[in-house]
Amino acid sequence: MLGIERRRKIMEKLNEHKKVYVQDLSQLFDVTDETIRRDLEKLEQQNLVKRCYGGAVINDHTSQDISxxxxxxxxxxxxxxxxxxxxxxxxxxxxxxxxxxxxxxxxxxxxxxxxxxxxxxxxxxxxxxxxxxxxxxxxxxxxxxxxxxxxxxxxxxxxxxxxxxxxxxxxxxxxxxxxxxxxxxxxxxxxxxxxxxxxxxxxxxxxxxxxxxxxxxxxxxxxxxxxxxxxxxxxxxxxxxxxxxxxxxxx
Known part of the structure:
Protein backbone atom coordinates (compact mmCIF):
# COMPACT_ATOMS: atom_id res chain seq x y z
CA MET A 1 0.00 0.00 0.00
CA LEU A 2 1.28 3.45 -0.93
CA GLY A 3 1.94 5.90 1.89
CA ILE A 4 -0.64 8.40 0.62
CA GLU A 5 -3.32 5.70 0.59
CA ARG A 6 -2.35 4.55 4.08
CA ARG A 7 -2.56 8.13 5.39
CA ARG A 8 -5.96 8.54 3.79
CA LYS A 9 -7.18 5.43 5.63
CA ILE A 10 -5.66 6.74 8.85
CA MET A 11 -7.70 9.92 8.41
CA GLU A 12 -10.83 7.84 7.85
CA LYS A 13 -10.14 6.12 11.17
CA LEU A 14 -9.61 9.47 12.85
CA ASN A 15 -12.82 10.93 11.43
CA GLU A 16 -14.68 7.95 12.90
CA HIS A 17 -12.93 7.50 16.24
CA LYS A 18 -11.21 10.91 16.82
CA LYS A 19 -8.05 9.14 18.09
CA VAL A 20 -5.70 6.45 16.77
CA TYR A 21 -2.83 4.50 18.31
CA VAL A 22 0.51 3.76 16.63
CA GLN A 23 0.57 0.10 17.69
CA ASP A 24 -2.97 -0.54 16.40
CA LEU A 25 -2.22 1.09 13.05
CA SER A 26 1.07 -0.75 12.56
CA GLN A 27 -0.76 -4.06 13.06
CA LEU A 28 -3.64 -3.02 10.81
CA PHE A 29 -1.39 -2.01 7.91
CA ASP A 30 1.38 -4.54 8.63
CA VAL A 31 4.11 -1.91 8.81
CA THR A 32 6.53 -0.83 11.52
CA ASP A 33 5.68 1.58 14.32
CA GLU A 34 8.23 3.98 12.86
CA THR A 35 6.41 4.01 9.50
CA ILE A 36 3.16 4.96 11.26
CA ARG A 37 4.94 7.67 13.25
CA ARG A 38 6.23 9.16 9.98
CA ASP A 39 2.68 9.04 8.57
CA LEU A 40 1.33 10.86 11.61
CA GLU A 41 4.14 13.40 11.40
CA LYS A 42 3.22 14.18 7.79
CA LEU A 43 -0.46 14.53 8.70
CA GLU A 44 0.49 16.84 11.56
CA GLN A 45 2.54 18.99 9.15
CA GLN A 46 -0.64 19.36 7.09
CA ASN A 47 -2.46 20.53 10.25
CA LEU A 48 -4.81 17.55 10.07
CA VAL A 49 -3.86 15.85 13.34
CA LYS A 50 -2.12 16.49 16.63
CA ARG A 51 0.34 13.82 17.72
CA CYS A 52 0.17 12.67 21.31
CA TYR A 53 1.77 9.93 23.38
CA GLY A 54 1.26 6.64 21.56
CA GLY A 55 -0.84 8.03 18.72
CA ALA A 56 -2.69 11.08 17.43
CA VAL A 57 -5.99 12.94 17.70
CA ILE A 58 -7.89 14.71 14.94
CA ASN A 59 -7.91 18.48 14.49
CA ASP A 60 -11.68 18.85 14.69
CA HIS A 61 -11.74 22.47 13.59
CA THR A 62 -10.34 21.62 10.16
CA SER A 63 -11.10 18.01 9.39
CA GLN A 64 -14.26 16.98 11.22
CA ASP A 65 -16.98 15.82 8.84
CA ILE A 66 -19.82 17.70 10.54
CA SER A 67 -23.37 16.49 9.90
Whole structure:
Protein backbone atom coordinates (compact mmCIF):
# COMPACT_ATOMS: atom_id res chain seq x y z
CA MET A 1 0.00 0.00 0.00
CA LEU A 2 1.28 3.45 -0.93
CA GLY A 3 1.94 5.90 1.89
CA ILE A 4 -0.64 8.40 0.62
CA GLU A 5 -3.32 5.70 0.59
CA ARG A 6 -2.35 4.55 4.08
CA ARG A 7 -2.56 8.13 5.39
CA ARG A 8 -5.96 8.54 3.79
CA LYS A 9 -7.18 5.43 5.63
CA ILE A 10 -5.66 6.74 8.85
CA MET A 11 -7.70 9.92 8.41
CA GLU A 12 -10.83 7.84 7.85
CA LYS A 13 -10.14 6.12 11.17
CA LEU A 14 -9.61 9.47 12.85
CA ASN A 15 -12.82 10.93 11.43
CA GLU A 16 -14.68 7.95 12.90
CA HIS A 17 -12.93 7.50 16.24
CA LYS A 18 -11.21 10.91 16.82
CA LYS A 19 -8.05 9.14 18.09
CA VAL A 20 -5.70 6.45 16.77
CA TYR A 21 -2.83 4.50 18.31
CA VAL A 22 0.51 3.76 16.63
CA GLN A 23 0.57 0.10 17.69
CA ASP A 24 -2.97 -0.54 16.40
CA LEU A 25 -2.22 1.09 13.05
CA SER A 26 1.07 -0.75 12.56
CA GLN A 27 -0.76 -4.06 13.06
CA LEU A 28 -3.64 -3.02 10.81
CA PHE A 29 -1.39 -2.01 7.91
CA ASP A 30 1.38 -4.54 8.63
CA VAL A 31 4.11 -1.91 8.81
CA THR A 32 6.53 -0.83 11.52
CA ASP A 33 5.68 1.58 14.32
CA GLU A 34 8.23 3.98 12.86
CA THR A 35 6.41 4.01 9.50
CA ILE A 36 3.16 4.96 11.26
CA ARG A 37 4.94 7.67 13.25
CA ARG A 38 6.23 9.16 9.98
CA ASP A 39 2.68 9.04 8.57
CA LEU A 40 1.33 10.86 11.61
CA GLU A 41 4.14 13.40 11.40
CA LYS A 42 3.22 14.18 7.79
CA LEU A 43 -0.46 14.53 8.70
CA GLU A 44 0.49 16.84 11.56
CA GLN A 45 2.54 18.99 9.15
CA GLN A 46 -0.64 19.36 7.09
CA ASN A 47 -2.46 20.53 10.25
CA LEU A 48 -4.81 17.55 10.07
CA VAL A 49 -3.86 15.85 13.34
CA LYS A 50 -2.12 16.49 16.63
CA ARG A 51 0.34 13.82 17.72
CA CYS A 52 0.17 12.67 21.31
CA TYR A 53 1.77 9.93 23.38
CA GLY A 54 1.26 6.64 21.56
CA GLY A 55 -0.84 8.03 18.72
CA ALA A 56 -2.69 11.08 17.43
CA VAL A 57 -5.99 12.94 17.70
CA ILE A 58 -7.89 14.71 14.94
CA ASN A 59 -7.91 18.48 14.49
CA ASP A 60 -11.68 18.85 14.69
CA HIS A 61 -11.74 22.47 13.59
CA THR A 62 -10.34 21.62 10.16
CA SER A 63 -11.10 18.01 9.39
CA GLN A 64 -14.26 16.98 11.22
CA ASP A 65 -16.98 15.82 8.84
CA ILE A 66 -19.82 17.70 10.54
CA SER A 67 -23.37 16.49 9.90
CA UNK A 68 -25.82 18.54 7.85
CA UNK A 69 -28.01 19.33 10.85
CA UNK A 70 -25.06 20.66 12.84
CA UNK A 71 -23.74 22.67 9.88
CA UNK A 72 -27.08 24.31 9.14
CA UNK A 73 -27.05 25.93 12.58
CA UNK A 74 -23.47 27.26 12.34
CA UNK A 75 -23.20 30.98 11.46
CA UNK A 76 -26.73 31.10 10.05
CA UNK A 77 -26.64 34.91 10.04
CA UNK A 78 -23.50 34.93 7.91
CA UNK A 79 -24.91 32.34 5.53
CA UNK A 80 -28.09 34.35 5.03
CA UNK A 81 -26.02 37.47 4.37
CA UNK A 82 -23.97 35.60 1.78
CA UNK A 83 -27.13 34.25 0.15
CA UNK A 84 -28.58 37.76 -0.21
CA UNK A 85 -25.36 39.01 -1.81
CA UNK A 86 -25.08 36.05 -4.21
CA UNK A 87 -28.70 36.33 -5.32
CA UNK A 88 -27.84 39.10 -7.77
CA UNK A 89 -25.34 36.91 -9.64
CA UNK A 90 -28.16 34.65 -10.86
CA UNK A 91 -30.44 35.63 -13.75
CA UNK A 92 -33.78 34.40 -15.03
CA UNK A 93 -33.33 31.38 -17.29
CA UNK A 94 -29.96 30.35 -15.86
CA UNK A 95 -28.88 26.72 -15.70
CA UNK A 96 -27.17 25.90 -12.41
CA UNK A 97 -25.31 23.11 -10.68
CA UNK A 98 -25.63 23.32 -6.90
CA UNK A 99 -23.85 21.19 -4.32
CA UNK A 100 -25.19 19.92 -0.98
CA UNK A 101 -23.77 22.69 1.22
CA UNK A 102 -25.97 24.55 3.68
CA UNK A 103 -25.05 27.98 2.27
CA UNK A 104 -26.16 26.91 -1.20
CA UNK A 105 -29.46 25.80 0.31
CA UNK A 106 -29.85 29.25 1.87
CA UNK A 107 -29.19 30.90 -1.50
CA UNK A 108 -31.88 28.87 -3.27
CA UNK A 109 -34.48 30.23 -0.86
CA UNK A 110 -33.56 33.69 -2.17
CA UNK A 111 -33.95 32.60 -5.79
CA UNK A 112 -37.58 31.45 -5.66
CA UNK A 113 -38.71 34.62 -7.43
CA UNK A 114 -36.39 33.97 -10.39
CA UNK A 115 -37.99 32.58 -13.53
CA UNK A 116 -37.10 29.45 -15.51
CA UNK A 117 -34.18 28.30 -13.38
CA UNK A 118 -32.85 24.79 -14.01
CA UNK A 119 -31.02 23.32 -11.03
CA UNK A 120 -28.91 20.17 -11.19
CA UNK A 121 -28.05 19.07 -7.66
CA UNK A 122 -26.69 16.22 -5.58
CA UNK A 123 -28.55 17.47 -2.50
CA UNK A 124 -31.60 15.51 -1.40
CA UNK A 125 -32.46 18.36 0.99
CA UNK A 126 -32.79 20.72 -1.99
CA UNK A 127 -35.05 18.23 -3.78
CA UNK A 128 -37.24 17.89 -0.69
CA UNK A 129 -37.50 21.58 0.18
CA UNK A 130 -38.23 22.78 -3.36
CA UNK A 131 -40.46 19.96 -4.57
CA UNK A 132 -43.35 22.43 -5.01
CA UNK A 133 -41.28 25.31 -6.38
CA UNK A 134 -41.09 26.56 -9.96
CA UNK A 135 -37.50 25.34 -10.25
CA UNK A 136 -36.77 22.70 -12.88
CA UNK A 137 -34.79 20.32 -10.65
CA UNK A 138 -32.61 17.48 -11.95
CA UNK A 139 -31.22 15.05 -9.38
CA UNK A 140 -27.81 13.54 -9.97
CA UNK A 141 -28.81 10.25 -8.34
CA UNK A 142 -26.00 8.24 -6.78
CA UNK A 143 -24.96 6.86 -3.41
CA UNK A 144 -26.46 8.65 -0.42
CA UNK A 145 -24.18 10.07 2.27
CA UNK A 146 -26.93 10.37 4.89
CA UNK A 147 -24.54 12.31 7.14
CA UNK A 148 -24.65 15.27 4.74
CA UNK A 149 -27.78 14.54 2.62
CA UNK A 150 -25.49 14.36 -0.42
CA UNK A 151 -25.56 12.01 -3.40
CA UNK A 152 -22.11 10.91 -4.56
CA UNK A 153 -20.30 8.21 -6.52
CA UNK A 154 -20.08 7.10 -10.15
CA UNK A 155 -23.78 7.50 -10.96
CA UNK A 156 -23.79 11.09 -9.71
CA UNK A 157 -20.64 11.92 -11.68
CA UNK A 158 -22.04 10.32 -14.86
CA UNK A 159 -25.19 12.46 -14.58
CA UNK A 160 -23.21 15.65 -14.04
CA UNK A 161 -21.04 14.94 -17.09
CA UNK A 162 -24.14 14.90 -19.32
CA UNK A 163 -24.85 18.60 -18.77
CA UNK A 164 -23.13 21.93 -19.39
CA UNK A 165 -24.45 24.84 -17.34
CA UNK A 166 -24.09 28.59 -16.96
CA UNK A 167 -23.03 28.54 -13.31
CA UNK A 168 -21.92 26.18 -10.56
CA UNK A 169 -22.53 27.24 -6.96
CA UNK A 170 -20.50 25.47 -4.29
CA UNK A 171 -19.43 25.73 -0.68
CA UNK A 172 -16.25 24.40 0.91
CA UNK A 173 -14.84 23.18 4.20
CA UNK A 174 -11.65 25.22 4.05
CA UNK A 175 -9.89 27.79 1.88
CA UNK A 176 -6.16 28.48 1.56
CA UNK A 177 -4.23 30.70 -0.85
CA UNK A 178 -1.71 27.99 -1.73
CA UNK A 179 -3.78 24.84 -1.28
CA UNK A 180 -7.04 26.12 -2.78
CA UNK A 181 -10.50 24.74 -1.94
CA UNK A 182 -10.71 21.76 0.42
CA UNK A 183 -13.34 19.39 1.77
CA UNK A 184 -13.60 17.10 4.79
CA UNK A 185 -14.43 14.05 2.66
CA UNK A 186 -13.38 12.82 -0.77
CA UNK A 187 -16.74 11.70 -2.26
CA UNK A 188 -18.26 15.19 -2.07
CA UNK A 189 -15.01 16.81 -3.14
CA UNK A 190 -15.07 14.74 -6.35
CA UNK A 191 -18.66 15.84 -7.06
CA UNK A 192 -17.77 19.52 -6.64
CA UNK A 193 -14.74 19.10 -8.91
CA UNK A 194 -16.89 17.54 -11.63
CA UNK A 195 -19.51 20.27 -11.34
CA UNK A 196 -16.86 22.95 -11.78
CA UNK A 197 -15.69 21.27 -15.00
CA UNK A 198 -19.22 21.46 -16.47
CA UNK A 199 -19.87 25.16 -15.75
CA UNK A 200 -18.94 28.37 -17.52
CA UNK A 201 -18.78 30.27 -14.24
CA UNK A 202 -18.00 29.19 -10.66
CA UNK A 203 -19.40 30.94 -7.58
CA UNK A 204 -17.92 30.00 -4.20
CA UNK A 205 -20.01 30.73 -1.10
CA UNK A 206 -17.66 30.75 1.90
CA UNK A 207 -18.09 32.51 5.23
CA UNK A 208 -15.08 34.11 6.88
CA UNK A 209 -14.42 31.11 9.16
CA UNK A 210 -13.34 29.05 6.13
CA UNK A 211 -10.39 31.29 5.17
CA UNK A 212 -6.83 30.22 6.04
CA UNK A 213 -7.97 26.77 7.15
CA UNK A 214 -6.91 23.29 6.05
CA UNK A 215 -9.19 20.30 5.46
CA UNK A 216 -8.65 16.67 4.49
CA UNK A 217 -8.94 16.61 0.71
CA UNK A 218 -8.25 19.15 -2.02
CA UNK A 219 -11.06 20.08 -4.40
CA UNK A 220 -9.51 22.58 -6.84
CA UNK A 221 -7.28 25.61 -7.30
CA UNK A 222 -8.69 29.03 -6.55
CA UNK A 223 -7.93 29.93 -10.17
CA UNK A 224 -11.02 27.91 -11.13
CA UNK A 225 -13.28 30.22 -9.09
CA UNK A 226 -14.80 33.33 -10.69
CA UNK A 227 -16.64 34.79 -7.68
CA UNK A 228 -16.13 34.48 -3.93
CA UNK A 229 -19.10 35.61 -1.84
CA UNK A 230 -18.37 35.94 1.87
CA UNK A 231 -19.63 37.74 4.98
CA UNK A 232 -16.59 39.82 5.94
CA UNK A 233 -13.76 41.60 4.19
CA UNK A 234 -10.72 39.26 3.92
CA UNK A 235 -7.29 40.39 5.05
CA UNK A 236 -5.01 42.41 2.70
CA UNK A 237 -3.07 39.30 1.59
CA UNK A 238 -6.30 37.69 0.41
CA UNK A 239 -7.49 40.85 -1.31
CA UNK A 240 -4.22 41.14 -3.20
CA UNK A 241 -4.33 37.46 -4.20
CA UNK A 242 -7.94 37.74 -5.37
CA UNK A 243 -7.18 40.83 -7.41
CA UNK A 244 -4.06 39.36 -9.02
CA UNK A 245 -5.97 36.21 -10.02
CA UNK A 246 -8.89 38.14 -11.55
CA UNK A 247 -11.39 36.75 -9.02
CA UNK A 248 -14.33 38.94 -8.08
CA UNK A 249 -15.16 39.15 -4.38
CA UNK A 250 -18.44 40.23 -2.82
CA UNK A 251 -18.90 40.87 0.90
Missing amino acids: FFKRIGINSVGKNYIAKKAEFLINDGDTLMVDASTTCLALLHHLKHKKNLTIITNSIRVINEFVNSDFNIISTGGNLRSHSYALTGAVACDTIQKYFVDTVIIGCKALDIKKGLMESNEPESIIKRQMIEQAQKCILLADSSKFDKIAFTRTCDLSQVDYIVTDKEPNPEWLEFIKSNDIKIIY
